[in-house]
Amino acid sequence: MNYKDYVKWERMPSTWCPGCAIGTIFKSLAYTLEKLSVPREELVVVSGIGCSGRAAGYFDGDSVHTTHGRAVAVAEGIKRGNPALKVIVFSGDGDLVGIGGNHFLHTSRRDVDLTVVCVNNGIYGMTGGQMAPTTPPGEKTLTSPRGTAFAPINIQAIATAGPRHFYARASVYQVNHLQQALREAIEWPGFAFVDVMAFCLENFGRRLAFKSGHEMLFKVKADFKINPAPAGRLADNELGVVKHGH
């Protein structure tokens, strides 16, 4: 199958703004499904709520667009209900590690065979640009007008807390690496979390004086470097795959 066969073209154009990073991740996932020849009848994409959460409806397998934060919980139910399905969660950072944080904590602990793709744009994009658990320290948002006072959540630490784990950090600039990470995640027989460094132009970047998606993309390029063989944990500015146990 061609990657285009995984896309519901009749739903295009998408709801995403020009210059948005989500499309790159969406397309990379479609490419990866092609490379792995995932049969469409086995594919179930599950999303929560947010701009990223709209992705489920654009995949041409079966898909479930749940409520805010509950994608992982519904996905676990689906996987346990029918282990033959390939269940992929595609959602936002606020959705997955903010409101849905408890499900992330526990479904990862139970090592359920899911792939979770997190669009980490550091913001609540859909609702206008409020602080997310991932917002970089000091950054100004609608709900942190004087700058975020809190350290961002350490997703890597949570995702790698168990004896068996898979955590990948990838970016929308280093697309080959992103696709490789997605591929390894989907092939991983347990809970796999792919934390994709992305950005939001309209509801975050513009307030920080970015003028285009292109400018934000080059900020991602400048901020992150690929570590092809991480020894232990990834440093904050590193992209790579940390996996153990299966």
Next chain:
Amino acid sequence: MMRLIMGNEAVALGALRAGMSFFAAYPITPASEIMHLLAEKEGEIVFLHAEDEIAAIHHAIGGSLAGRKAMTSTSGPGMSLKQEGIGLAHMMEVPLVVVDVMRVGPSTGMPTLPSQGDVLQSVHGSHGDYHPIVFYPSSVEECYRVTIEAFNAAEESRSPVVLLSDGFLSHLAETVDLEAVKVEVKPRTLPPLGRGRRHFTGLLAEDGVPRTKDTAYYREWYARVKAKMSAVASSYRFFEYLPNPGAEALLIAYGIAFRVVLPLRREYSLFKPVRMFPLLEDEIRAAAEAHDKVVVVEMNDGQYAGEMRKLLQRDVLSVPILGGDIRLQEIRERLHEL
């Protein structure tokens, strides 16, 4: 064979008899025995002790989408948490059974004395307009039978059906001959995930395509769903009416309260709705017409009495039995004071 079993056990056994093969819950008294019993079946069914009640109902939604008859059980504090998932299941039209074994609230309240305080929550707890089917048995045998019917109604309506119980009924032990209970088990209706191309969403959608700005479509969709719920409900007209020709007043009571007022049948007519919602409009109207007074005896502050006033468009008296203690003597005295 007659066996001595508890209300909660009857619910678990009824669910298994109905073909439930997916159960997720979070422990809470007085509902936990349902969970304990089903934990023993892990392997035969998918059993999940979830991290919280929100997870539990969303697991159940996932399990149902994947093709299994699914159930979750809880008590009031957990029922409050499940409301989000109940709304989602209504919007996505996913069959499910949600058991709420009521205890005194609000909040942690009086753990774990019995109550009927979640009657309105069971129909109005999630946001927006929706029309759930709600059952409430009043004996252990009925717990078993009505649980099976709740699964049937969930399948036929493709919606989350609520099964109410209470802290008294759940732990009430009675002898029941389960094999003698003859209830047809309805087959699965929702084709499972794994066919490709179907999109389930909590958004207003037509064939999986969001229609979130279309008022006319919302109205059409709403009318369809409402009509579906009442059409399905019409084949589940469960109630008990014990008319007393000499009686001036009709007592309406349900669940454990019905059991307690049963000895009053020599002085009053009694009506017990088992299908609590949608209201048994015709049956209740007919019973009420024959009486000068209608009185609702319930373990909350007049929740169903308010529904009866709306339905009957006449005065309905309320005898609220609050705080977890229900006694016939007190009810008798309060009725005489009316």
